[in-house]
Amino acid sequence: MNEIIITTISITGISAIFAFLLTLADRTIGNYGEIELNINDDKDYIVQGGSSLLSTLIDEKIFIPSACGGKGTCGYCKVKVLEGGGPVLPTEIPFLTEEELNNHVRLSCQCKVKDKIKIEIPEELFNVKEYFAEVEVLEDMTSVIKRVRVRLPEGEEIKFKPGQFIQLKAPLYEGNDEEVYRAYSIASAAGDKNNIELFIGYVPGGKCTTYVHKHLKVGDTVQINGPYGDFYFDDESNREVILVAAGTGIAPILSILKHMREKNINRKARFYFGAKTPDDLFLLDYFKELEEELYDFKFIPTLSRVTEEHNWTGETGRVNNAIDKYLTDSENKEAYLCGNEKMIATMVEALMDKGIPEELIYFDKFD
Ligand code: FES
Incomplete structure (x- = not known):
């Protein structure tokens, strides 16, 4: 009997020491301290190391397209990493072409900020902002497509080109245990800078479309960011x-x-x-x-x-x-x-x- 008690106490003790060492390791090895981040050879930031490049940029209010919530499955979050960022991970390879690999393009959600890092992003991404908008219209256009019109907060505006898209965040709800962003093209006129209109199709099992089709109500607040995209109308052309x-x-x-x-x-x-x-x-x-x-x-x-x-x-x-x-x-x-x-x-x-x-x-x- 005594032997059983001694063995139990020993195992508990060893486990506690092991857990303590792991916590210590996480706090010290995982603590990369403050890191220098340079963007486009122009803007310098001091950021806290240890997170992915994608979430580090979000902390600085710089939004990179990302449709999978940083899981490395959408391939949207590409950024040129000219210095730092560590080696390209196997999870990134399927999303990068030979040319992109040669040009130092990475998936920012897979690339960890551990030491001084220098990146290049399109200048337009500095125009991307986050908005908390109120749902004004929710209308069934067909049995599977909803028109969603949201109003930006008083005094806020979004500048976009006709053809571009925004990202809408699906929050946690019953049946959805992770927050994800999904991309939707803007249907409203570029001159209407206070509202955004979207057409969202229902995809069975889709986290964001289920949120919009089954949970969203007029008067709710939604989180969007944008604009994004290089598909837009050429105003200069006469064709x-x-x-x-x-x-x-x-x-x-x-x-x-x-x-x-x-x-x-x-x-x-x-x-x-x-x-x-x-x-x-x-x-x-x-x-x-x-x-x-x-x-x-x-x-x-x-x-x-x-x-x-x-x-x-x-x-x-x-x-x-x-x-x-x-x-x-x-x-x-x-x-x-x-x-x-x-x-x-x-x-x-x-x-x-x-x-x-x-x-x-x-x-x-x-x-
Ligand atoms: S955010 Fe989807 S792959 Fe990086």
Whole structure:
């Protein structure tokens, strides 16, 4: 009996010493102290070492796109690390091209700030801010797409270009035990600097879409940051505009069209929208209004799964069929596409077949 008690006390004692040593190690080895961070050879910061580069930058209110909450699974958080940051981790490799590796591009969520670090980020990221906005409108556009309109706090503004996106934070809620950010294109006009409008599709099991579709209410406060993205309307060009989208890909295209109306841009524009059945179409009256208000605009919805019962008299088949029918020449035209990977690949091919140069086909691809 005594032997059992002595053994139990010994094991407990050894465990306690081990736990103490681990805590001590964490406090000393893991304590990297204050570290110098230089950005773009221009701005210097003194930061606390030991965290990932992504969260260190967030602490300094510098927001890098990140859709997976720093888990190394989205590949969005790329930053050029010119000094420090340690070796490239195996978790980063699948997201980096040969060229990016040669150019010192890293996933900032995987790269730890342990000693002096020098990085390069696009200057526009200094324009990215965090906002606590109030939900003003939540409206079902289809059975799976919601329109969400949020108002920024009094006195705050967001400056963005038509086509760019923001990130919306899904907070903790029943069934979601981690906070994550997800990217959504802005659908509102760039001139409306106090509000942001989004179109969010429901993805079963999606943390952010479940939050929006099942938990969010008018009057709630949401956390967003932005703007981001190099997909935006070229204001300098005078070319005709070809717009193509499917589903929630409508958002950045709407922002472009609102911008054209706001700025009285006299460029011919055609918007090809792909959907399955008439139930997937929305904002039809709004597009009619735009057809009357814009200089030379046509909305061309194209349905791929119509039956006789639908009584649909518009275009049928895939969007590339409609392009094939209406796009007669490629002269002085540029295209803006937003949709999933497969749709973008098909459309780029269809437009190039029509003679639109690849460098004049801009796209925003989502999963
Ligand atoms: S934040 Fe998603 S990979 Fe870094």
